[in-house]
Amino acid sequence: MLEDRKPYILNCDRCSHCKWTPGARSNAFAQSCPSIYYGNFHAYSASGKNILAYGLIEGRLGYSEDFLHSVYACSMCGACDAGCKWNHSGVVEPLDTLYALRQRLADDGQALPAHVEIMQNLRMYGNPRGLAGNDSLQWADGLGLKEIGNGHCATYLHVGWENASGEAMWPGLRVVAELFRRAGFDFGVARDERSTGELAFDLGFVADARAMAEEAADRIRAAGVGTIITCSASSYAAFRNVYPRLGIALDGIKIVHVTDAVEEVLAGGLPVHAATRAEKVTYHDPCKLGRLSEPYVRWDGESTTAFNQVNITNPPRPVLFGNKGNYESPRALLRRMPGIDLVEMERSKAFSFCCGAAAGAKEAIPEFAEKAALHRLDEAMATGATTLVSVCASCTGHLREVAARNNVAIQVRDLFELLADRITAGAHA
Ligand code: SF4
Numbered sequence: 001m002l003e004d005r006k007p008y009i010l011n012c013d014r015c016s017h018c019k020w021t022p023g024a025r026s027n028a029f030a031q032s033c034p035s036i037y038y039g040n041f042h043a044y045s046a047s048g049k050n051i052l053a054y055g056l057i058e059g060r061l062g063y064s065e066d067f068l069h070s071v072y073a074c075s076m077c078g079a080c081d082a083g084c085k086w087n088h089s090g091v092v093e094p095l096d097t098l099y100a101l102r103q104r105l106a107d108d109g110q111a112l113p114a115h116v117e118i119m120q121n122l123r124m125y126g127n128p129r130g131l132a133g134n135d136s137l138q139w140a141d142g143l144g145l146k147e148i149g150n151g152h153c154a155t156y157l158h159v160g161w162e163n164a165s166g167e168a169m170w171p172g173l174r175v176v177a178e179l180f181r182r183a184g185f186d187f188g189v190a191r192d193e194r195s196t197g198e199l200a201f202d203l204g205f206v207a208d209a210r211a212m213a214e215e216a217a218d219r220i221r222a223a224g225v226g227t228i229i230t231c232s233a234s235s236y237a238a239f240r241n242v243y244p245r246l247g248i249a250l251d252g253i254k255i256v257h258v259t260d261a262v263e264e265v266l267a268g269g270l271p272v273h274a275a276t277r278a279e280k281v282t283y284h285d286p287c288k289l290g291r292l293s294e295p296y297v298r299w300d301g302e303s304t305t306a307f308n309q310v311n312i313t314n315p316p317r318p319v320l321f322g323n324k325g326n327y328e329s330p331r332a333l334l335r336r337m338p339g340i341d342l343v344e345m346e347r348s349k350a351f352s353f354c355c356g357a358a359a360g361a362k363e364a365i366p367e368f369a370e371k372a373a374l375h376r377l378d379e380a381m382a383t384g385a386t387t388l389v390s391v392c393a394s395c396t397g398h399l400r401e402v403a404a405r406n407n408v409a410i411q412v413r414d415l416f417e418l419l420a421d422r423i424t425a426g427a428h429a
């Protein structure tokens with residue numbers, strides 16, 4: 001409940017660490033929050049949104065166009081939270097307040113029309129774009145893969161609707177399946193994968209998020225697998241962070257991102273043919289694969305206040321700093337591709353700058369999403385890289401569209417596309 005956030009909101013001292021990247025290396029790329037970068041006014045920052053939440057709780061503010069614009073010109077990327085905790089550990093946790101604020105707005109019927117449309121599509125089609133009749137196994141045509149169910153396989157290769165519906169991803173998915181088969185994995189895939197609920201959660205439609213998550217979790221449990229390898233950054237965040245928030249347990253099933261599994265297979269010495277091609281590459285950390293995938297630990301202790309302002313939790317409440325996301329495997333895979341010179345952007349890993357597409361922002365306030373992506377593309381260009389790589393269909397799709405619309409001279413590619421171009425699973429080195 002939003003009211004439960006009041007003690008945390010009151011701990012905000014408006015220090016503005018939620019706006020800036022700790023240890024920034026230049027003025028040009030010092031900002032961490034795409035929202036205030038876009039709105040350039042305190043209300044757009046996490047601190048400002050927390051103040052709006054406080055105004056609602058206290059009955060001092062009502063809804064207005066400006067209020068909603070400040071809240072929703074935001075990709076729920078969590079950079080504010082990582083920056084705030086750098087200074088304040090877990091006493092403010094602005095992202096948790098943003099989740100509660102969006103839930104209040106959705107409950108009060110204040111969701112923007114674009115978000116309402118996304119929710120209708122999610123409920124009806126299982127994806128936000130309203131893609132009907134999407135055969136989620138087209139990518140695997142002719143591979144003869146098993147389908148999960150009734151304990152047929154030890155591992156579920158979860159592809160995710162966003163990868164299964166994007167033809168550009170299919171060759172990379174086929175390489176992954178071939179690698180796993182040659183490595184001896186006992187895995188299966190599933191038809192008709194639907195959203196795992198994280199987008200509905202980001203939009204504040206928590207009851208819908210719970211229904212979608214429960215449906216996905218029931219299906220996973222019924223399959224009798226011990227491991228899920230997911231190719232979806234947002235589902236990885238859902239399984240590790242959102243489901244524990246919703247109280248949904250996956251019964252000890254191990255959650256692995258595909259980059260970890262592929263890296264493990266290649267590091268284990270599976271012979272492959274890897275094409276050598278010189279290319280200077282920089283890597284964009286998807287927020288969902290990075291700081292937002294840090295495993296959430298539910299806490300049911302007692303909270304008291306000492307000296308009228310110091311929060312004391314008993315037992316100590318775990319704090320998520322955002323540094324336990326998946327940062328290394330995608331980089332390790334890129335370094336493994338002969339000829340790739342991997343260079344880092346100024347903002348990376350837990351303090352990576354969001355592309356602006358997530359949490360319904362691209363659909364509802366496209367100028368916000370465009371401005372964030374252009375800023376990220378500038379940062380990529382500043383490294384001298386000719387290719388910007390990510391491993392999230394939403395990030396790469398958005399960055400690629402914005403680069404093309406604005407004649408930004410950098411190639412944007414998904415790691416799956418590079419895998420398909422450079423690694424041949426069936427041939428030997
Ligand atoms: S939300 Fe955190 S980082 Fe931002 S102003 Fe408040 S205390 Fe500072």
Ligand code: SF4
Nearest residue numbers: 033074076077078080
């Ligand atoms: S979630 Fe991201 S865009 Fe939203 S306020 Fe925090 S840093 Fe800014």
